Amino acid sequence: MKIQFSKYQGAGNDFVLIDNRNGAFDKHNNELVRTLCDRRFGIGGDGLMLLQYRENFDFEMVYYNADGAEGTMCGNGGRCIVAFARDLNLISSQTDFLAVDGPHSAEIAGDQVNLGMIDVHQVNRDGEAYVLNTGSPHYILKVENLDKLDVYREGYAIRNNETYGDEGINVNFIEAEGDGYFVRTFERGVEDETFACGTGATAAAMAMAIDKDLKGQITIPIRVLGGQLYISFFREGNSFTSVYLKGPANFVFKGEIEITK
Incomplete structure (x- = not known):
C-alpha cells in the first residue's frame, strides 16, 4: 500500500499529514499510525493527522499521538493542518474546521497561523x-x-x-x-x-x-x-x-x- 503524505512543523512540533477526504486511510489502524510516526522505521513525527471531509466545515482534523492512539487536541497540529489545508487549496486566509474538542477558527498570514482555542473555565x-x-x-x-x-x-x-x-x-x-x-x-x-x-x-x-x-x-x-x-x-x-x-x-x-x- 502506498501512502502520500506531507510533513509540517510548528515551532519544532512535527507532524505527518494525510489528505484523507477519500477515506482510503484506515483511521482505526493504530499500528500503521505508530509505524509512520517512528523516526527510524517510518517517516517520523510527534504525531499524525488526517484531514477529512466534514459537512458544514472546511474539513475535520483527526489527530493521533506518536504512539498510534487517537489523541486529544493538539494546538501546533491544528496550526499545521490549517497550513496544509491552504496548500491543498481548500481554504485561503481563513477557515472553520472541526477537531476532537469542537469547532475551531483560524487565520493565516504568511507562515503565521492564529488558531482559535477552546474557552477554559476551570483551573x-x-x-x-x-x-x-x-x-x-x-x-x-x-x-x-x-x-x-x-x-x-x-x-x-x-x-x-x-x-x-x-x-x-x-x-x-x-x-x-x-x-x-x-x-x-x-x-x-x-x-x-x-x-x-x-x-x-x-x-x-x-x-x-x-x-x-x-x-x-x-x-x-x-x-x-x-x-x-x-x-x-x-x-x-x-x-x-x-x-x-x-x-x-x-x-x-x-x-x-x-x-x-
Whole structure:
C-alpha cells in the first residue's frame, strides 16, 4: 500500500499529514499510525493527522499521538493542518474546521497561523502546580534554571504518578524570561520532551495570568525550544475566553511511502 503524505512543523512540533477526504486511510489502524510516526522505521513525527471531509466545515482534523492512539487536541497540529489545508487549496486566509474538542477558527498570514482555542473555565491546583485543560490536560509548574532541567526525568515522574498515571497528563515547566516566559514540555503519547506544545503553551500562559493576577485582554509571549508562540485571551476570574494560539506553521517536505505489512 502506498501512502502520500506531507510533513509540517510548528515551532519544532512535527507532524505527518494525510489528505484523507477519500477515506482510503484506515483511521482505526493504530499500528500503521505508530509505524509512520517512528523516526527510524517510518517517516517520523510527534504525531499524525488526517484531514477529512466534514459537512458544514472546511474539513475535520483527526489527530493521533506518536504512539498510534487517537489523541486529544493538539494546538501546533491544528496550526499545521490549517497550513496544509491552504496548500491543498481548500481554504485561503481563513477557515472553520472541526477537531476532537469542537469547532475551531483560524487565520493565516504568511507562515503565521492564529488558531482559535477552546474557552477554559476551570483551573485546579496540585501543590504549587496549576492543572487545566486547554483541549488536552496540562500540569504547569514554575521552576528555576529551566535550561538545565532534566525534563524527561521530571516530566515522566509526574505524568506517571498515582494522580495522573492512568490517563496521563502533559507536564510543562515554566520560567519567566524578558516580557514573557520559557516553557519546556513532556508530552504524553510521545512520552518524551517535544520542541513545542501548543495546548501546553496556552495552558502555561493562563496559569501565569492567574499567578501574576493579570486581568482583561492579555497577550503573553511563550518561547519554546522550537521557536516563539503568542497566546492571547480575555481573563475574568478563572474564565478564559477569546483564546488564540499564534505561531509559525511550515511545510517541510512531501512524499510517498510504501507499507508492506
